[in-house]
Amino acid sequence: MSAQPVNPNLPPDHVTVFIDGVEMAAPKGSMIIQAADKAGIPIPRFCYHDKLAIAANCRMCLVEVEKMPKPAPACATPVMDGMKVITRSEKSLKSQRNVMEFLLVNHPLDCPICDQGGECELQDLSMGYGRSVSRFSERKRVVPDEDIGPLVATEMTRCIQCTRCVRFTAEIAGTYELGGMYRGENLQIGTFDGKPLTTELSGNVIDVCPVGALTNKVFQFKARPWELTARESLGYHDALGSNLFLHTRRGDVLRTVPRDNEAVNECWLSDRDRYSHQGLYAEDRAQRPLVKDNGEWREATWDEALSRAARILRDNGGDNLGVLAHPATSNEEGELLARLAQAAGTGNIDHRIFQHDLSDAAIAETFAMPVVEIEKADVVVIVGSNLRQELPLVHQRVRKAWTRGAKVHVVNPVDFDFTFDIAGKRIVAPSQLAAALSDEALREIAKAGNHVALIVGAVAENGPYAAAIRAAAKSFAQATGARLCRIPQGANAVGLARHGVLPSARDARAMLTDARGAYVIYGIEPGLDFADTESALRALGAAQVVAFSHYACRSTKAVADVILPIGLLPEVDATLTNLDGLSQVAAAGGKLPGSARAGWRVLRALGGELGANGFEFTDLAGLRSGIVPREVSPAASLAPSVAGEGLEVAMSTAIYRSDATVRRAPALQSHPLNQEPRAVLNSKDAAALGFSDGAVGKFSAGAGTATLPVAISDKVAPGTVWIESGHGATAPLGAGRVQAGRA
Template identity: 75%
Template sequence: MSAQPVNPNVPPDHVTVEIDGQSLVVPKGSMIIQAADKAGIPIPRFCYHEKLPIAANCRMCLVDVEKSPKPAPACATPVMDGMKVATRSEKALKFQRSVMEFLLINHPLDCPICDQGGECELQDVSLGYGRSVSRFNERKRVVPDEDIGPLVATEMTRCIQCTRCVRFTADVAGTYELGGMYRGENLQIGTYDGKPLTTEISGNVIDVCPVGALTNKVFQFRARPWELSARESLGYHDAMGSNLFLHVRRGEVLRTVPRDNELVNECWLSDRDRYSHQGLYSEDRAVKPLKKVNGEWVEVSWAEGLSAAAQILKAQSGDNLGVLVHPATSNEEGELLARLASGLGTGNLDHRIFNRDFSDAAVAEPFAVSLAEIEQADVVVIVGSNVRHELPLLHARLRKAQVANGTKIHAVNPVDFDFTFKLAGKQVVAPSQIASALSDAALRDAVKGASRAVVIVGGLVENHPQAASLRAAVRDFAGATGAAVCRIPQGANAVGLVAQGVLPTARDAGAMLAQPRSAYVIYGIEPGLDFADAPAARAALHGAQVVAFSQFACASTRDVADVILPIGALPEIEATLTNLDGRVQKAKAGGKLPVEAREGWRVLRALGGELALAGFEFTDLTGLRAGMQARSVTPSASAQPAVAGEGLEVAATAAIYRTDAVVRRAAALQSHPLNLAPAVVMSPDAAAQLQVAEGQMVKVGTSAGKATLPVVLDKRVAAGTVWIESGHGATAPLGAGRVTVVAA
């Protein structure tokens, strides 16, 4: 065999192809459409999506390949060395126009009333490749619609069977909830069983749908795309910090869509981030400063509200004052809160309001392995996390890692949570047994051999009453196996607030509530539901003077506060957040601040001026940012809380759509099937021992408080354990130690 000439300009594993006369060097195995996209050569398509498996159903991307007697689908035809492709030749255009004509045969003529009008791929492509008159005179088919839940609206007569939504639910979400039914002209896309979509990332089917068959039910009929302005913003309901656009009309946020960032959320968005904007317009939104006068709430001017707040803080400064901050608070607001606490002489400042154990002085820290690098891990161990609800898009990345790279995933949890990837191994144990489970020789051996191993530690560990010992067990496991530790920050900006020094030099959040102060500042907190120990918080705040900076004048805030100063939520302000990778990301103001509410940094600046404190002399956000600097604060450790020795252990997780005040007010999310009613969930064996039955009301008591809840039986719960979701008023009195259960 003679030696073949080698082109020195072509890298190994690459080939040379020609598309529309343009010579390209592309990787072997690439499809024609991928090579064309890389070169900026447009090829029409409907079924092809770069993040989904290739289906080649729509045939809109047919191209003319030299020496090929038939048209070739560009999305499913691999490039070959020396291949010549024409995408705009007379033959290619004939292929594409013919396919366009077939696709429009049954499509309804309802563009004027379609929500997708103005941003519809079918409209765009038909403008370039469609005929002005249809030759099809027969009756168009009609497809009945399914109700697939409160988030996604259906108009399946418009469907062109591209199967993007089917492939998304199967390959990205992993729930296999949509599929094709019947054959030929009768083919329909649906759920078959008529049940609503239950995946936590279902809204992405709206983005991948190239027509108006799947649209945003919350946004439906509210505005046209050309009426909207796009504002860059961030997801603030978990620590991932998903990049997104707020679509705004006249100051009202009407829709949220993903903004591509391969290093964070790729092109996806969780439903929690997509639909939470509904909560901004709740009836109990704080819109004017409020002051309690003789036990009654009175609307006051900003001058009077700030004066009342300043009087409380002047009279109760120093160690008498506690400052409690929500961990989704922006870096700029965190900086000013640190300055405020310093100026008032208090070291009682903390954002770790979900924590129960401060004995190891643990703080949030960036992931040891970035989100993008986790996909390349050989082995991942999930410890104490329902990661599918805690970080929906990290869960999607883990599924992608397993499917694409064969990543082996193990889980150590008190509940056998539903993941959409297969587990290489799992241990379902009571929370107190997580440490011993991590000592298991088989698990350690499975991780030791990996070149890239990652341990993901979730909220079940981070917010447990014995979190310090569990974190120590994780560190020991990582040291023995060489795994990198990724602790999920408990709050959207927990990492950023650590950097800004929103940490105690005296009492931590737990100590501030266990040893009540005379006055408190609570920032962005809904006191009835946002504290790990709600009964202790209520008792401490009731006996003190409280200045509340809040987005909502809810019942629990009115109950404990003396002054309420209304502030904007993240979609309404310009701010920065630091995500779990340690990436500082900017959000621009989108929605209009309601009535007299103001950006938090403006209110803090005005209050600092009222108190004549140093560090509040700036006049704008640029001036504030110019003076910001990282603070290194090492909080002191406190005693580890005791856990009562009797009863069943509590595994407490945050309910997916009850994580913060804004999400709790988003009506569509509250009617989603994943938003379960508050209950005490236990195994059938535990119920038999306690002599209680499914649906029976029981009295549940912990060292923190008592509640009356229905029983739900679930064999996934570990022996000796009950599973409770936080974020509900009914479960707020309960802690996370041990619980006694008796019939009501």
């Protein structure tokens, strides 16, 4: 290695290295393994992962470096100018084979029954570097397993102590739940306290594990990798639109794994997206068309059901009809719903079913700072959001920014849990969130930053003070130069806004408070998906309802007259538009249940039954070719009334109760993050009302009354009660104020 640069024409931050005789440029400070990967030169490894800190504890990547007497670990040896590395020399191969021999000393010979078999890094590398006969006759050690929850299965005897899982929970998830215990040959990986993993990203330890020590408990013993077919799809439970693969066998979705996309989800996947496929196979899945005669449900043919639906729409055209779509509805379905509303002569069409306050005519907007740039921010302000549960992988990006020195400030009605330190917090009642954004000290902090993200979440967007908070956030961004990132309320809220699923007359709240004669509801579970459940059920119950539904659930059957079974996203070809404005394509993976059909096909058939324009296409390509983004500017509606006395409600969505499919995934419902419905009060309010921790309280709003267990926590702002939506027990309570008393 010369003191003079080998190649003086390289940029000043690069050096020249030679790997297996191949000359290449590598950034200063990078490791040999990174340079080799960039050049496509394979070096075996177990502990190294390009998203995790370097541990250098498996030693599988030992290589020969000129002028170094001993083999060097490629993952932990920085490149130097003129360095010559040989990865396939006799010294390198002997070192790698010796390491493999030691790794296999205690590894059990259970490949035939191991879920990792067929996609195991240890299995693959042992074929190239392992011996056919072991030289060791000692008894293999056995490590007891511990139950770490309903999502991840353990077989720790297989563990090779690469510590990838330890580093993942520490660095990426930020929960520090796994670690090494004991020393030497007794070293084992575990949770210390024997409790289940509580991170919302726990399934990623399965992906990073190079052996079968940590596997997918839901998928366990279901199939072999070579039996599975991979289909590209998307996460549809939040607005990020994580890229993923559905692994199917004979049309059944057996597991979900991440698909790399650095601009969206990197190589990670939230547990909500990974395990929700269980909900596809719920007992109440809508499988056949149903019609109601004299209050009784019966199965019908598609022709009969479509004829009944068409008759309802013909009898209730114009302003008498309301069209309501779930905000995870695809772009293609949204386009056809807009055409259907136009054909019926109604301007009452909306997807903003979670929101109380649309008095500013707000619609979903793309992030002003792309997700990939959030990790580069130096100041992040989070307003009205339980970000860790609302957008787990955006929360992870904020954590990454924090590890690089960013200061994170929060303005919330509840001191929600985050996996990073908070530089400043303002925990105030929901009605004070807008005023808190006017705080001059907070604005000065934001002005001092060069790259500032202002993230506004569901607690703010869906509450009764949403318009005031949005105005305050916009003013804050204009005054400080912060980039405003309002989280779209729904997996495809941005796409539906672009495709015209917005009202030119009544919005979602208005068409339910001022009931219409008939409704089309699309992909909605009426008993749990509306902002104001009581008024929604009252309006729908008194009207004629055509339900395009994934589930024939009790609340749908209570209000509908016709149920048309449609496919969920993993079962259809569709596009969704995420919070960065990226339109992403999902391919059908699972088979449709029973005689259910893709939603666009059912809408096309109904449009044809009505003789409407815009339904003449014959396939999905024909539909997509005719889609033109629509410019719809919804009118402002009246602000909800929040007058009166009582506790202000801070309503957040329970992480695993966010939509109908997630609510039907048994593994997610067993997760410790999925808590029972409850009302959480500040200790001062609890004392004033005579509540003790665990007492049962009665909470009454204008729409209804809920009886809930009471929890006491000073993380809740005084004068506020924190309640999670998505539960039947909390459904009677909308945002606003409640009167509380002992049950």
